[in-house]
Amino acid sequence: MLNELSFAEAVAKIERGDITSERLVRDCLDRIEAREDDVRAWAFIDPELALSQARACDSADERKGPLHGVPFGVKDIIATYDMPTGMGSPIYEGNMPGYDAACVALLRAAGAVILGKTVTVEFAGMAPPPTGNPHNLECTPGGSSSGSGAAVADFMVPAAFGTQTAGSIHRPAAHCGIIGFKPTFDSYSLHGVWPAAQSLDTLGLLTRAMDDIELLSAALLGRPVQLNRSGVSSPRIAICKTHQWDIVKPETEEAIAIARDTLNKAGAEIIELTLPKSFEELVSARDIISSYERARATSHEWFNHRDQLSPQLQRGIAKGFGWQYEQYTAAMKIGADCRRKLDILFEDFDAIIAPCTAGEAPPDRNSTGDHTHIGMWNLLHVPSYALPTHKGPNNMPVAIQLIGRHGADDALFDFAKWVLNQLVPA
Amino acid sequence: MLNELSFAEAVAKIERGDITSERLVRDCLDRIEAREDDVRAWAFIDPELALSQARACDSADERKGPLHGVPFGVKDIIATYDMPTGMGSPIYEGNMPGYDAACVALLRAAGAVILGKTVTVEFAGMAPPPTGNPHNLECTPGGSSSGSGAAVADFMVPAAFGTQTAGSIHRPAAHCGIIGFKPTFDSYSLHGVWPAAQSLDTLGLLTRAMDDIELLSAALLGRPVQLNRSGVSSPRIAICKTHQWDIVKPETEEAIAIARDTLNKAGAEIIELTLPKSFEELVSARDIISSYERARATSHEWFNHRDQLSPQLQRGIAKGFGWQYEQYTAAMKIGADCRRKLDILFEDFDAIIAPCTAGEAPPDRNSTGDHTHIGMWNLLHVPSYALPTHKGPNNMPVAIQLIGRHGADDALFDFAKWVLNQLVPA
Incomplete structure (x- = not known):
């Protein structure tokens, strides 16, 4: 079914005329129809509104842009002019902000179809969402981008927006077994994104394929897509157990140990990174x-x-x-001081591998899981990926976190693609 | 008339029971009634809505907070739940966002009366506003916080919000002869403030008295008011002519020369600051x-x-x-590099005096003036004041800019109060 295509694959197939946008969107809607009663990933979906966007793409005289005709999910704290934006709160039920958030307007201008609004935890906070983990409905999908994580993992839509203040992109990515990307702080425009904490909030992406990150990021930043840049050969990767290693579960410890060995054999230079005491x-x-x-x-x-x-x-x-x-x-000063120190540490390596979540998604629908391992890096404002590399004892996804230098998002994309290829060969 | 009271004076008089909020708001509304046809500082004003807030304060069993009963003006790119928010654009005429911006909600919770919405230049940009300079209607009041600058200067309201991306607080402050305060970047919550450029936008204040800055800032940041802290005795002040000195007009050159001599005589240690070449x-x-x-x-x-x-x-x-x-x-990197350099330079002095605007408000209603002298400091994210210290050849206000170290807003408040007292004795 077409709903299983990655965003980049779907773009290419529509461009070649192999498929129509309408057919792709229909397959996504069919998947939602079949699964939504169980998964509950969507805060708003109007099939006719989605299909009308798809038909407009199919009947256009020329491609609207590099994302022409491919559907995308928008976390429901992000404003859309034609769909309500509810913030996961009864206060804003049916709220119509009257404009598109900058990120939505830019994707639309590049030709994407806005499929619907994905469930957010109330104001992107900590209250449990109605959403279930598509791998096991008894488990949390993670929060606060719960709907985006579940919808992408469950093949309802190829990609979606998440936002992260502590671990709200990487936790649903890790627990649902997809890719989470958080760019360097302040990279994507936040206009129209309801804030949680302005010196931490970061807009990012949830996808099932690495190339989708590059494609979508290029549209948001206004630069050419570079999918096949010069390859990575022997990256210097720092393994960082952090000061929170004692609350890491065996499956994460194992995932990092395997990553270390596999990447080392594949040519990576491995370094152990002990963070300065102040990072505690x-x-x-x-x-x-x-x-x-x-x-x-x-x-x-x-x-x-x-x-x-x-x-x-x-x-x-x-x-x-x-x-x-x-x-x-004083807390802000700790963040700023550690950012300066980390930037100097980065002279000795290209990327860091660290725990993402403690382990598999907890079988607890009253919690969205623990963001300790992600939140500390979020305050460091560095770009990072959640990469779904392993499975845990309950056959649920386990991710590693790959962290890059501040502002070096392009290089980190190359490293992440290389790492994922080594650990999960296509 | 009560409309000539500063914000802090009005707070004290209401607290003592000398005046009512209703009487104060009525005097402001009367001033607006008398002058608004000429000045055009307001995008929205509903006298009954303002008076009902004042009466609610007067009839409350206890003070709502430290700003109890005193009216405030809100730039019309800032969301208000009970008044339209138009962004100075026909696209958003009559727009009701359905919530208060964080800064408005915080002032209301502290007891302030939201008097109305002040004219903003279209999306806080560069197009000329309808507003005139209250000192000479043929002149621009400066932009983009044009309405806030004119309304405060013309005694229509004691204080108002401005926002600055280049020079949008300090230009109207300088041209209208009032105090402009821009805090360290990212200090006040920006939720509900329509963005221009997210790595530059700063919410700030326009007032006629220094104590108002402390009072309002404390409410926005959630800290105790400290009006009478330990005095400043011999500050180290750097006079900085910047790389743009050749476009400074004689009246600004004179204002800075007088400031230099007067402050030196009053006990300040004066240093000449030549900025590194990269600051160009x-x-x-x-x-x-x-x-x-x-x-x-x-x-x-x-x-x-x-x-x-x-x-x-x-x-x-x-x-x-x-x-x-x-x-x-590359431009972002220039900003970050210069911020680091400036922070090191600040070890040799406490505050910088530099040009604010080139000179008096231009007699040109089709321009909002030049922000060159302010914008460069804005990118440096440091706190700063526009201080109305002089008059120019056409008897129009001339300001100096006083700039502090990143994060040292409290110290800069003390220096600014001292500087203003020396240059414009009460």
């Missing part, structure tokens, strides 16, 4: 920054609609308003 | 970043409502889409 403070610093900034970003809802916020979010906001300003600025 | 590139780098990011932030309007954008903005967006990604990242 990143987890708590990120938590302070996130809740301090979220409290302020959510102040309208807090002061006017408090009873419609989940107990989890109410606790989070109360915590955020409780921090003293000096505690917040 | 800041003006063009800021321009590239601003237009590259603005094009993307405005992509929905560009692709769907292009004919409703002004010719100026259309040219700006076309330029922004024309930059290559590598040109943009």
Whole structure:
């Protein structure tokens, strides 16, 4: 079925005239029809609205752009002019912002079909979503980009937007067994993306194929697509166990050990990276920054609609308003200092492999899992991938996290493609 | 008349029971009634809506917060749930976003009365606004926070929000003869503030008194008000002529020379600061970043409502889409490099005095003036003030710019208060 094509494959097939956009979108809609009652990945889907975009592509005189006719999922904290944007909150049920977020407008201008809005955890926070993990509905898909992770993993749509403030792209990617990409902080325009914490929020991508990242990123940044750049031969890869290694589960430990050996045999130079002691403070610093900034970003809802916020979010906001300003600025300083140190450390290697999630998706639909291993890197503002390389004891996906130097997103794409090819040969 | 009170004076008088919020708001509304046909500072004003907020304060059992009952103006690119938010564009005429921007919600929670929406230049860009300079209606008030600058200067409201991407707080402050404050980049929550360029946009304040800055900033950041901290005695002040000194007009040259001598006599240690050669590139780098990011932030309007954008903005967006990604990242690198260098330079002094605008407001209502002298510092992300210290040959206001170290906003407040007291004794 066409819904199993990657984004890049679908682009190529439509360009060659092998398939129509309508046929592709229909196959995605059929898959949703068959599975959505169980998976619940979509906050809004209007088949006719999706098909009308597809038909407009098929009947256009020329290709609208490099993403012509291929469907895409949009996390429901991201504004769309023709579909409601609900933020996963009853406060904004049916909310029509009246414009497209910049990222949506840019994908549409490049020819993509906006298939629908994917479920977000309430305001991209911590409350559990209705979504199930497509590999095992008893398990969480991870949050907060739960719907994007589940929809892409379940072949409902080839790619979707996620956003990450702690681990909201990489956790659903890891738990659902797909690729998560978080670019360098502040890379993609955030206009129209509802904020959680402005000095941490990053818009990113969830896909099933590496080339999709390059294709979509090029459209968002306005640069040419470079799918077949000069290959990577012997990258210097640092294995980093971090200060949180004691809460890593055996399946993640094994995934990293196998990655280390396999990549070493494939020509990678392997380095052990021990982070400076001050990096221990990143987890708590990120938590302070996130809740301090979220409290302020959510102040309208807090002061006017408090009873419609989940107990989890109410606790989070109360915590955020409780921090003293000096505690917040001290946390910001920890982030800035560690960013400077990491940039110097990066002179000795090209990329870091570190834990992504602790292990497989927990069989717990009341939690979205733990973001400790991801959140600390998120505060470092560096680009990173969740790469689905392994399976755990319950046959659920396990990912490794691949982290690059600040601003070196193109190089990291090449390394990630190489790493994934070694660990999961096509 | 009560409309001439500063924000802090009005807070104190209401707290003491000397005046009511309703009486204060009525005096502001009367001033607007008398002057608005000429000045045109307001995009939206509903006297009854303002008075109902004032009456709610007056009849409340206790003070709502430290800003209880005092009116504030909100630039019309900032979302308000009870007033339209038009972005100065016909595309968003009558737009009701359905929520308050974080900064508005925080001021309301602290007790402020939202008086109305002040005129913004179209999407906080470069097209001329309808607003006139209250000191001479033939002159521009500066942009893009034109309405906030004119309304505060003309005693229509004691304080208002501005936003700055190049010089949009300090230019109206300088041309209208009031105080402009731009905090360190990323200090105040930007949720609900329509973006121009996300790595430059900064929310700030326009007031007529220094204490207002501290009072409002404390409410936005969630920290105690400290109006009477330990005084400044002998600050080290660097006089910086910048690489753009040749386009400074005599009145600004004179203002800086007088500031230098007066502050020196008052006990300041004066240093000459010659910026490194690489700082020459800041003006063009800021321009590239601003237009590259603005094009993307405005992509929905560009692709769907292009004919409703002004010719100026259309040219700006076309330029922004024309930059290559590598040109943009090179410009970003210039900014980051100069920020690092400036932070090191700051070890030798406490604050910098530099030109703010070239000179008085130009007698040209088709321009908002030149932001060259402000924009370069804006890219450096440092906190700064426009301080109205002088008058020019046409008896129009002339300001100096006072710039502080990244993150040292509290210290800069103390220096600014001291500087203003020396140059314009109360």
